[in-house]
Amino acid sequence: MSDAATMTLEEREATxxxxxxxxxRKEDVRFIQGxxxxxxxxxxxxxxxxxxxxxxxxxxRIKSINAEAALAVPGVKAVLTAADLKPLNLHYMPTLAGxxxxxxxxxxxxxxxxxxxxxIAEDRYIASDAAELVEVDYEELPPIVDAFKAMDEGAICxxxxxQGKTEGAHGARKHDNHIFTWEIGDQExxxxxxxxxxxxxxxxxxxxxxxxxxxxxxxxxxSMDKIKGELTLYGTFQAPHVVRTVASxxxxxxxxxIRVIAPDIxxxxxxxxxxxxxxxxxxxxxxxxxxxxxxxxxxxxNLSSTAFARDYHMTGELAATKDGKITGxxxxxxxxxGAFDACADPTKWxxxxxxxxxxxxxxxxxHVSVDGVYTNKAPGGxxxxxSFRVTEAxxxxxxxxxxxxxxxxxxxxxxxxxxxxxxxxxxxxxxLGWEYDSGDYPTAMNQMMQAVDYAGLRREQAEQREKVARGxxxxxxxxxxxxxxxxxxxxxxxxxxILGVAxxxxxxxxVHPTGSAIARLGTKSQGQAHETTYAQILATEIGIPSEDIGxxxxxxxxxxxxxxxxGSRSTPVAGAAAARVGxxxxxxxxKIAAHLLEVAEGDLxxxxxxxxVKGLPEKEATMKEIAWAAYNNLPEGMEPGLEAVDYYDPPxxxxxxxxxxxxxxxxxxxxxxxxxxxxxxxxxxxxxxPMVIEGQVHGGLTEAFGIAMGxxxxxxxxxxxxxxxxxxxxxxxxxxxPVWETDFTVTPSPHHPIGAKGVGESPNVxxxxxxxxxxxxxxxxxGVKHMPMPHTAWRVWQQCHELGLTK
Amino acid sequence: MSKQQVKMTVNGTEVSGEVEGRTLLIHFxxxxxxxxxxxxxxxxxxxxxxxxxxxxxxxKSCTLFAVQAQDSDITTVEGMxxxxxxxxxxxxxxxxxxxxxxxxxxxxxxxxxxRLLQENPDPTxxxxxxxxxxxxxxxxxxxxxxxxxxxxxxxxNETTREAAE
Numbered sequence: 015m016s017d018a019a020t021m022t023l024e025e026r027e028a029t030x031x032x033x034x035x036x037x038x039r040k041e042d043v044r045f046i047q048g049x050x051x052x053x054x055x056x057x058x059x060x061x062x063x064x065x066x067x068x069x070x071x072x073x074x075r076i077k078s079i080n081a082e083a084a085l086a087v088p089g090v091k092a093v094l095t096a097a098d099l100k101p102l103n104l105h106y107m108p109t110l111a112g113x114x115x116x117x118x119x120x121x122x123x124x125x126x127x128x129x130x131x132x133x134i135a136e137d138r139y140i141a142s143d144a145a146e147l148v149e150v151d152y153e154e155l156p157p158i159v160d161a162f163k164a165m166d167e168g169a170i171c172x173x174x175x176x177q178g179k180t181e182g183a184h185g186a187r188k189h190d191n192h193i194f195t196w197e198i199g200d201q202e203x204x205x206x207x208x209x210x211x212x213x214x215x216x217x218x219x220x221x222x223x224x225x226x227x228x229x230x231x232x233x234x235x236x237s238m239d240k241i242k243g244e245l246t247l248y249g250t251f252q253a254p255h256v257v258r259t260v261a262s263x264x265x266x267x268x269x270x271x272i273r274v275i276a277p278d279i280x281x282x283x284x285x286x287x288x289x290x291x292x293x294x295x296x297x298x299x300x301x302x303x304x305x306x307x308x309x310x311x312x313x314x315x316n317l318s319s320t321a322f323a324r325d326y327h328m329t330g331e332l333a334a335t336k337d338g339k340i341t342g343x344x345x346x347x348x349x350x351x352g353a354f355d356a357c358a359d360p361t362k363w364x365x366x367x368x369x370x371x372x373x374x375x376x377x378x379x380x381h382v383s384v385d386g387v388y389t390n391k392a393p394g395g396x397x398x399x400x401s402f403r404v405t406e407a408x409x410x411x412x413x414x415x416x417x418x419x420x421x422x423x424x425x426x427x428x429x430x431x432x433x434x435x436x437x438x439x440x441x442x443x444x445x446l447g448w449e450y451d452s453g454d455y456p457t458a459m460n461q462m463m464q465a466v467d468y469a470g471l472r473r474e475q476a477e478q479r480e481k482v483a484r485g486x487x488x489x490x491x492x493x494x495x496x497x498x499x500x501x502x503x504x505x506x507x508x509x510x511x512i513l514g515v516a517x518x519x520x521x522x523x524x525v526h527p528t529g530s531a532i533a534r535l536g537t538k539s540q541g542q543a544h545e546t547t548y549a550q551i552l553a554t555e556i557g558i559p560s561e562d563i564g565x566x567x568x569x570x571x572x573x574x575x576x577x578x579x580x581g582s583r584s585t586p587v588a589g590a591a592a593a594r595v596g597x598x599x600x601x602x603x604x605k606i607a608a609h610l611l612e613v614a615e616g617d618l619x620x621x622x623x624x625x626x627v628k629g630l631p632e633k634e635a636t637m638k639e640i641a642w643a644a645y646n647n648l649p650e651g652m653e654p655g656l657e658a659v660d661y662y663d664p665p666x667x668x669x670x671x672x673x674x675x676x677x678x679x680x681x682x683x684x685x686x687x688x689x690x691x692x693x694x695x696x697x698x699x700x701x702x703x704p705m706v707i708e709g710q711v712h713g714g715l716t717e718a719f720g721i722a723m724g725x726x727x728x729x730x731x732x733x734x735x736x737x738x739x740x741x742x743x744x745x746x747x748x749x750x751x752p753v754w755e756t757d758f759t760v761t762p763s764p765h766h767p768i769g770a771k772g773v774g775e776s777p778n779v780x781x782x783x784x785x786x787x788x789x790x791x792x793x794x795x796x797g798v799k800h801m802p803m804p805h806t807a808w809r810v811w812q813q814c815h816e817l818g819l820t821k
Numbered sequence: 822m823s824k825q826q827v828k829m830t831v832n833g834t835e836v837s838g839e840v841e842g843r844t845l846l847i848h849f850x851x852x853x854x855x856x857x858x859x860x861x862x863x864x865x866x867x868x869x870x871x872x873x874x875x876x877x878x879x880x881k882s883c884t885l886f887a888v889q890a891q892d893s894d895i896t897t898v899e900g901m902x903x904x905x906x907x908x909x910x911x912x913x914x915x916x917x918x919x920x921x922x923x924x925x926x927x928x929x930x931x932x933x934x935x936r937l938l939q940e941n942p943d944p945t946x947x948x949x950x951x952x953x954x955x956x957x958x959x960x961x962x963x964x965x966x967x968x969x970x971x972x973x974x975x976x977x978n979e980t981t982r983e984a985a986e
Contacts, residue, residue, distance in 0.1 A: 038916060045924030046912040046931065048858020048898035055857035139843065229862045229870055229925040229959050280860070280925030281959045313863040541923030541960045709919045712962030740867035740957075748950040748963040 026622045031561060032554030033768060036705035040545040040565075050278045053233040056248050058306040061235065062091055064299055065141035066292070066315070067131035067148040069123035072159070072390040072733020073172070074152040076121060079131060084144040089136040091303055093148060094295060096120040106175070107264060107294055110287075110512060111364060112183025113193070113355035114175070115393055117291045123152070124172055124353035125392045126735050127318040132295040134307060157390035157733035158191065161327060161350035164387035165189040172353065172388045183355075184364040184386075193355050193386035196365045199446050204333075204381035207342025211333030215421050217800050219413045221406050221782075223325040223350070223391070223727045226398040227745060228540070230280025231316040236296040237306035244271045245300070249293055251276040251568075252286040252538055253578025256512055258570045260289055265297060276568035282540035283717065284396035285321045287358040287580050292320075318738035321358075322391070322727055323398035325350040326406045330414040338424050340433050343380040343445075345371055345410060349395075351386050357395030358580070359402045360510040360517060366402025367501045367667075369446035373411035374455050374499040374671060375433040380445040390733040399717050399778040401502040401581040408498045412783030413790075413800065416495075420794050426495045426787070427468060431459055434497075441764075448501060450669045451763050451771075453697070458759050459497060462673035462695045465757060468493075471677060479795055482819075488683055490819075494676035494788025498780035502772045503586025503668040512577060518663040519587035520574035521595045523552065525656035527645040529638035530562040533595070536576010537588040538568045542774055543706045544584060548592050550702055551768060555596025556603070557623035557637040574659060582670070582772030585702065586763075591662035593767035598658035602644075607635040609649040668763045668771035672696040674780045676788040682819040685811025687723065687789055689752040694780065697759045699771035711777045712754050718781025720746045722789075724804045744804070793817065829893045831856070832900030840887045846880075847871045849887035850897060858898035858928040862957070869956030872929035873897045879936040881955075898928035901935065910976040911935055911969070920969030922960030930956050934970050942981075943974055 021029065031037045044050050081093035096118040099105040106114040119130050131148050135141035158164050158172060171177050171190035180187055184194035208214050234249035245267050251257045254276040262269040279286060292309040299307040311320065326347050333342040349365065351357065359366045365384035372380050397403070415433075419426040434455040435442045442450040462468075471493055481487040507516030520536040533552055537544065544567060549560035567573055576588060600620070607625035608615040611633055618625040625640075627633040635643075644656035677691040694711055701707055724744030728736040737743055762769025782803075789805040790798060796817050801809070814820050828837035831854060838853045850856045850873070862868035864883050871883040874896040901909040911934050914920065921927045930953060937944065937952040944952060949970045950963065958966060 039919065039921075041924065042916040042921060045921055045927045046898075046908070046915050047902055048856070048928045050858075050924045050927075052857075052860065052925065054861065055851075057852075057855075138848075139841070227959065229868060229923070229957060230860065231862075279923065280862075281923040283959070310861075313865065313868075543922070705919050709922060709961060709965060712964050713922060713960045714962075716962035717959070740863050740865060745868075745957050745959065747954040747957060748967065749954045751950075751963050754962060754964055 023622065030553050030557065030559050030623060032550050033700065033702050035550065035703065037546055037550055037560060037703055039543050041543065052230055052278050052280055053235060053248050053250055054310050056235055056277065058235065058237055061306040061308055062134050062136055062303065063138040063141045064132050064134045064296055064307050064309040065138065065145045066129045067133065067145045067150065068127040069119065069130050070126065071123055071152055071154055072126045073155040073157040074123050075155060076119060076123060077151040077153055080149040081131065083147040083149065084133055087140060087144045087147065089140040090144045091134045092299065094118065094132040094299060099298065104264060104294060104298060107289060109354060109356040111355040111357040111359060112361065115354035115356050117294045122174065125390050126733055127315065129291040132299065134299045134303065159390060159729050159731055159733050161348055161387050161389055164191040164389055172390065191388045193351055193388060194364050195383060195385050197383040198369050199381035200379050201381040203379040204342050204344045207333040207379050208331055208344060211341055212336045213334045213421060214331065215414065215417045216329065216331045217414060217417050219328045219330055219410050219800065220802055221324040221326045221328065221409050222803055223322050224398060224721050224725045225317050225322050225727050225743065226283035226285040226396065227317060227743065228281030228283050228285050231311045231313060232286060232290055232292065232320050233310040234293045234296045235306055235308045236300035238300040238304060240304050245297065246273045246275065247297065248275045248277060250279055250286045252282045252540060252580050254538055254568055255536055255570055255575045256515065256578060257289065259515065260513065261297065264294065274570040276538045279538065279540035283399045284323060284358065284580055286540065287396060288321055288356055290320050313740060314738050317727065317743055318735045319392050320394070321396040322352065322394040323396050324406060328406065328410040330410050332414050332418050334418055334422065338422050338429050338432050340375055340377050343372055343377050345382045347384040349384055349386045350389050350391065351395050352389055352391040352393040354393035355386060356393035358397060360504055360512060362509060363402060366397065366404065368403040368407045370404055370448060370499065370501045371407035371411050372444050372446055373408065374435060374497050376435045376439065377445055382446060391729055397581060399714055400775045401500060401504065404500050405779045405782060408779045409783050412496045412498065412787065416787050416790065417799050420799060427459065427463060430495065430497050431456060449666060450499065451666055451765055452761050453499065453669060453671050454759065454761050455497065455671065458671065458673045458695055458697055461757065461759060462675055462693060466675050466693050488681060490680045490682060490792040492678040492680060492788040492792030494678065494784040494786065494791055496674040496780050496784035496787060499669055499671045500776055500779050501667045501669055502582035502775065503664060504581050504583055505667050506665060507663045515577065516663065517577045518661050519576040519583065519591055520659065520661045521588060521591035522574045522659040523595050523599060523657065525558065525599060525641050525644065527642055529558060529641040531558055532564045532566065533592065534566045534573040535588045535592065536574050537579040537584045539579060542579065542584060547702045547706055548589065551589055551592045552596050555593055556599045582775045585770045585772045586668045586766060587662055587664055589770055590664060590767050591660045594662060595658045595660040598660065599656060602656060603637060603640045605649060605652065606640045606643050610635045610639065610643055610647065665765050668699065668766060670696065670698045670771040670773060670776050672776055672780045674784040676784040678788040678792060680789065680792045680810060682814045683821055685807040685814055687805060687810060692752050693755045693757065694777060695757040695759065696773060696776050697761050698773035698776065699760065699762045699766065700769035701758065701760065702770060707773050708756050710774045711756050714775060714777025715754050715781045716746055716751050718778045719751065719785060720744055722782045722785035722803055722805060724806055726804050825888065827887050827891050829890050829895055831895045832897060842886065842888055844887045846882040846885040846887045846890050850882060856897050856899050860925055860928060862925065867957065869933060870926050870929045872932045872956060874932050874936055879933050898931050901931060911973040914969040914972035918965050918968040918972050920961060920966045926956060926958045930958065930966060934973060938974055938977060942978055
């Protein structure tokens with residue numbers, strides 16, 4: 015027997031490194047030595063580079079394209095335009111939202127920096143030089159920049175390719191620039207609740223256009239082997255298997271002859287879910303030229319053309335009793351989708367899961383309607399570190415709770431406590447159709463209020479306001495409360511699919527004779543530590559130390575099909591598949607153990623890493639011994655080997671929640687906001703790796719801070735994108751970023767095999783309203799109900815100035 | 822475009838190559854030398870993913886021409902671990918304190934930390950935050966990077982003290 019025989023139970027648990035341990039990350043070893051392998055690090059023999067010619071105009075007709083001068087540059091291999099793609103029917107590509115998007119603009123350009131031509135050359139310098147020499151003759155057209163004017167009578171039709179079509183992918187279109195109306199809930203009931211209410215509030219809450227901006231931009235390398243008829247595609251893909259299916263459907267290459275590899279990814283945050291013209295052009299160029307073609311976008315291209323997020327104009331209405339019991343909710347959203355509806359949502363959900371907007375509150379009746387419109391802005395609508403449109407929903411309801419509290423002259427925390435869904439109500443059916451799996455909101459809220467001394471903070475704020483009023487201080491103090499409920503882990507096949515593929519996920523494992531294992535999953539980490547945490551789930555299930563379990567993702571030739579990583583779905587879906595595949599292994603292991611120990615299966619009990627005979631503790635078979643036996647000493651008739659696969663279709667989504675608090679100090683003379691304190695309590699159910707969870711929360715809060723306090727992809731009246739570089743687009747540095755305090759409660763999901771819910775996106779969803787509420791709360795005693803994000807010093811100063819607070 | 826010869830010392834080894842006058846140092850390192858540790862995140866000096874150490878300074882290699890690095894002494898993240906594979910204290914700190922997630926900013930962060938700790942061997946948290954403010958990270962929220970730098974400072978100072986005793 016190994017030395018494992020003499021180890022104590024605690025030592026064996028520690029060696030296992032399973033669920034609940036703060037295991038150090040496996041991926042770090044390569045990253046800290048510069049040995050990561052990101053797309054731009056991949057170099058293939060004979061590889062050439064592609065670069066785009068982009069439109070300087072937001073809206074213009076293309077009269078002609080002349081590539082002669084570009085083609086004359088030594089080293090230039092080809093210039094692709096829509097005219098080249100059209101015969102292949104590839105000048106448009108399908109979007110995940112049921113629309114089409116121009117790969118290269120054909121007759122019109124519809125947003126600034128839209129892709130017009132693709133220049134392929136020996137190196138990236140030549141490609142860039144030549145792109146400058148492509149002459150495009152444009153006739154400018156009036157742009158539509160304001161979403162509120164998109165459906166004006168007489169507004170110019172942006173999408174001539176679908177002009178006059180009265181039916182879209184999501185029902186009727188009522189204007190040429192209208193995409194869809196999506197409605198849910200009880201309109202009559204909500205109207206009645208508002209009409210009969212003792213108190214009502216209504217506010218236009220806009221969540222500005224932002225961009226996920228991961229540090230690594232989007233990139234791809236296509237390599238077509240014309241002899242074998244095989245395409246290998248490397249790319250920054252959060253969902254590599256879906257990319258393979260789309261690539262096959264688009265190119266006509268049989269799916270088994272396409273290999274998609276998503277190597278290390280330098281952050282995704284939703285930016286790398288969709289399919290972009292660069293991917294398609296690199297594939298076409300490789301097919302045409304027969305050599306590998308690399309495309310890497312630069313930062314300006316990233317910010318201005320691939321995957322914006324939000325741009326939701328949300329008019330919220332709440333009905334309530336005088337003492338603060340909410341009796342109804344209504345919300346209309348004007349959704350600016352830009353030039354093409356390229357939202358990354360499950361097919362049947364054109365507004366994502368926005369109907370989670372009743373939040374953490376027991377609201378008896380509600381109605382939501384969303385109108386999507388086209389404008390002359392970049393396409394996208396991705397879920398930037400959130401499940402589909404969940405951060406928009408959380409921002410709307412958490413802002414409206416504060417607006418209502420102000421009207422009722424009630425404390426915002428008290429109003430929330432009064433309206434919470436109560437623990438006994440779970441599973442809870444919301445007015446807008448979701449079944450919340452589990453939660454204990456009052457406990458989380460009270461724990462937060464105690465941890466920060468909420469009452470003390472409010473007293474301090476009152477004193478501070480007095481001081482400002484007396485002219486003794488120039489600093490206003492704001493306290494932002496946010497209590498969010500997310501809906502993540504898409505999702506059950508009955509309501510979630512991407513292009514017709516159900517949103518299951520998968521795990522496959524092979525246990526080797528010497529007792530180590532390799533597991534592969536259908537998801538793809540972009541920094542979430544899957545190689546570390548999936549191994550922990552498996553370790554606990556199969557009793558093999560996590561150090562001895564390798565995890566692989568991202569190669570469609572080896573990994574089982576899965577729908578990828580976004581919407582916090584890795585732990586709820588693929589993590590569940592990992593637990594279940596482990597249970598299949600353990601079930602077979604138990605049969606082998608019974609054979610080895612010459613007892614009945616039922617006489618065995620599991621203990622950390624082995625089976626023991628009940629009542630005879632010295633008779634045992636470790637997983638290491640069982641793994642060896644699986645290859646040479648099996649019960650009569652049993653198949654050799656120790657392998658399993660599991661495809662998991664979750665019965666429900668999971669509903670993580672949390673209580674956040676932000677304390678902000680605002681200098682009324684400069685408008686600058688300083689975040690004094692930020693406390694985040696998260697409940698993500700069972701905690702797999704506390705270190706990784708805390709890291710996810712820190713990162714998500716920092717992204718929320720960026721969004722609330724500075725990020726905006728804005729356009730001027732001509733549709734010129736303002737500030738699509740890191741000079742203008744706010745990515746917080748270590749200096750501005752606040753210090754984070756984290757805390758937790760644990761309310762396991764009842765339907766997930768290990769009770770885990772997912773956490774990566776919670777801090778973004780809960781963080782944004784906490785920051786925004788804190789800033790606005792600083793002015794609430796002066797009658798300010800709402801201020802638009804981002805809360806930059808300039809904007810806050812304007813508010814101070816308007817109130818006569820500035821010197 | 823005409824090319825010229827450059828030579829420099831990278832991670833202790835003398836290297837040379839042919840580059841155009843406009844070739845950026847980051848492309849020379851990545852494409853010519855195959856050192857893909859330093860990354861390109863913005864090409865405008867904002868993100869710091871391309872940070873390397875050049876003649877005792879942190880530089881953003883995306884905004885320096887390779888010819889400007891003529892005869893210089895450069896260290897990239899690939900040159901941080903000892904020849905026998907032992908990790909540098911800074912690398913160890915990033916791993917121990919969960920100072921990275923996607924890993925894309927990490928080579929730049931490590932090289933910036935390397936110079937920061939030479940200039941200020943015992944920085945306060947605030948000095949660390951200012952010291953790494955030219956390097957962006959989108960994943961970690963910096964809190965654990967600050968801890969990683971502190972870990973490395975402590976370990977390096979202990980090593981220095983032991984050597985002195």
